[in-house]
Amino acid sequence: MKESDVNILAKKLAGLQVVDTIAKTLGVSRRTAINYISRLRKKGLVKTTYGRRKIRMYRIYPFKKPEFGYPGLYETINKNSKVKLIAPYEHRLARKLIVEEAIARALKTERFRVVLASLGMFSKVKDWSKLYYFAKKESIERKIGALYDVARTCIKIRRMDKRTRDNLLKSKQKGRYIIDRIRGKHFKKIEKRWKVYIPFNKADLGMYKE
Numbered sequence: 001m002k003e004s005d006v007n008i009l010a011k012k013l014a015g016l017q018v019v020d021t022i023a024k025t026l027g028v029s030r031r032t033a034i035n036y037i038s039r040l041r042k043k044g045l046v047k048t049t050y051g052r053r054k055i056r057m058y059r060i061y062p063f064k065k066p067e068f069g070y071p072g073l074y075e076t077i078n079k080n081s082k083v084k085l086i087a088p089y090e091h092r093l094a095r096k097l098i099v100e101e102a103i104a105r106a107l108k109t110e111r112f113r114v115v116l117a118s119l120g121m122f123s124k125v126k127d128w129s130k131l132y133y134f135a136k137k138e139s140i141e142r143k144i145g146a147l148y149d150v151a152r153t154c155i156k157i158r159r160m161d162k163r164t165r166d167n168l169l170k171s172k173q174k175g176r177y178i179i180d181r182i183r184g185k186h187f188k189k190i191e192k193r194w195k196v197y198i199p200f201n202k203a204d205l206g207m208y209k210e
Helices: 003-013 019-026 030-042 073-080 099-109 112-124 128-137 141-151 162-169 188-194 202-208
Strands: 015-017 046-050 056-060
Touching: 003 019, 003 030, 015 019, 019 030, 019 056, 030 046, 073 099, 073 112, 099 112, 099 128, 099 141, 112 141, 112 202, 128 141, 128 162, 141 162, 141 188
Parallel strands: none
Antiparallel strands: 015 056, 046 056
């Protein structure tokens, strides 16, 4: 198998798989699926884990992770949130990305799944003043505050200090949409408080309660 074929295969199978799902996706036998896993592993594109009843599972990456530098946004989210992401790309940073900055960066992507996954990182925040600093830097103060309130509806999170909360509320950011033209139905009180539109419904947060 050519290296280009291996890359195409990895992109097609990216995510969490078992042998049977790989065989079904590719339309091949289980033995052939196992051979493909072996080839992907040799390229550093597979990590083996175990699920319930000790079922062997394979997390397949669409690219090989860089060896140097600090984890980027997607890897930081996956490390700190229950909702996981399949990164469309991977890169390394020259410095460590703390969760307070990662929340702001996630929000700036305006991607539904990324912002949803970022809610889990609020439980990892250690310094609310740093969260405010990065929110202000990106002019997304009230959006950050609104997401914090949404996160508290489904995750156990340490209470934000009053000073930070007041500063977020007093901000004069432009625009009400967290994600362009997407508005949920179930968080009207939070929307009214922060003057932003929440893109999620309660069902979207179900993954945090599983």
